[in-house]
Amino acid sequence: MKIARIEVFQVPPRWLFVRVETDDGLVGWGEGSLEGHAEAVEGAFESLKDRFIGTDPFRIEDVWQTAYRLGFYRGGPVLMSALSGLDQALWDIKGKALGVPVWQMLGGMVRDKVECYAWIGGDRPDEVAEAARARKAQSFRAVKMNATAELGWLSSPRDLDGVVERAMAVKDQGLDVGLDFHGRVHKPMARQLAALLEPLRPLFIEEPLLSENIEGLRQLAGQTSIPIALGERLYSRWDFKPFLEGGIVDIIQPDLSHAGGISEVKRIAAMAEAYDVALAPHCPLGPIAFAACLAVAVSTPNFVIEEMSLGIHYNTGGYDLLTYMRDPSIFAVKDGFVAAPTGPGLGVDINEELVRDLARTPHRWRNPAWRLPDGTLAEW
Missing domain, CATH: 3.20.20.120 (Enolase-like C-terminal domain)
Incomplete structure (x- = not known):
């Protein structure tokens, strides 16, 4: 079994779903949502696609270590959110392939x-x-x-x-x-x-x-x-x-x-x-x-x-x-x-048709600006 396709979908209200498909048609879903920065996470997936399409989806830990360490610039919200979505999807695939829940x-x-x-x-x-x-x-x-x-x-x-x-x-x-x-x-x-x-x-x-x-x-x-x-x-x-x-x-x-x-x-x-x-x-x-x-x-x-x-x-x-x-x-x-x-897997049946339909218009969600009575910007 090999990873054949990795797709990402920006869906409302502010989420980014990850779909990984194997060469035998098995599909796993993950979520790499980083509120207000979906475009950045989607961009991070370009390097993940280059590196992992064609690899074994069962080698979850090896994928994790490779994605984390071989990017040289480690950590941070964007790269880790992308890795998170991919990791979840691979666990979902493995559970479905073996017929057991991820837990x-x-x-x-x-x-x-x-x-x-x-x-x-x-x-x-x-x-x-x-x-x-x-x-x-x-x-x-x-x-x-x-x-x-x-x-x-x-x-x-x-x-x-x-x-x-x-x-x-x-x-x-x-x-x-x-x-x-x-x-x-x-x-x-x-x-x-x-x-x-x-x-x-x-x-x-x-x-x-x-x-x-x-x-x-x-x-x-x-x-x-x-x-x-x-x-x-x-x-x-x-x-x-x-x-x-x-x-x-x-x-x-x-x-x-x-x-x-x-x-x-x-x-x-x-x-x-x-x-x-x-x-x-x-x-x-x-x-x-x-x-x-x-x-x-x-x-x-x-x-x-x-x-x-x-x-x-x-x-x-x-x-x-x-x-x-x-x-x-x-x-x-x-x-x-x-x-x-x-x-099996994560145990959720995602409505893929709805995901694809709503993702046609990326959400472009941004964090609202919270301001105090005097106009000072506040943490959100």
Whole structure:
């Protein structure tokens, strides 16, 4: 069996799907979505096509090492997202060829189902409460929300009260909540906000500071009992290494479409386990990325919870991870959990006709510019 074709598709709302076909007609799907930079990832696939068409799709680790090391310029969001999409597709092919789910090839189940959380929005406590009730009606037990919508690098301490009120509105609905800081605020502001949130016992605070501020994160980690989560902007085990060694993070959030795919995230998770750090993959993406996350979650001991973009998420125009699936029922949420997929490979049947149709007009999605009342650009 040889790789005969590698195709990429930019599909709405902002995703990049990867289709790999073998010379005997077997097809695997991956997702190399890098929000706002789909064209760059598509360009990176030109060298991957040159190198891997005609090679053995079963040699997943050799493909990974070759793609990572022989490009000379290693890592980074663009190259690693392209490699992620290819890696997922090869695991999908191998599982289909052998007639087993990907999680079976990763060592088998350590759990039968995967707990998931979904995003909620809202600027006022009543809006947040309504959004939380809607997620509860979808059977979620946990949600994630923006903690810093109105906050700048250094805001008035009075602005922090609104964050606490919105978080309380979620807790009042009987749901657990994680709060995403987006790395938006100055360290003293993050410290104050964490202290105010501690009595609410949130699941985690996400990116309380930007990942490049390792020293600030180390200081903050020693000042709060709330679990610190980060990692969506880290792309390899080498990126995660200083955070684990420094005791900075409690929950890592690698994105399987950015951080080297299934192969690398399994390695990152194993490394994290040695530091008593949990895994909660980042995934505001489509069905292939989510299926890859489920495969890792089902087979990884230190996994805790999975992000799921069910319904509108970050202005997606009504598209979500169910849009491109022929059988959306495999991602049904029951009591907060999604059952492990049982089909071969990643276990999802992608509507290829719809993918090809919508990809005729590339989405050209760009990150929205978030600005504070004074016009200052804020982290997204």
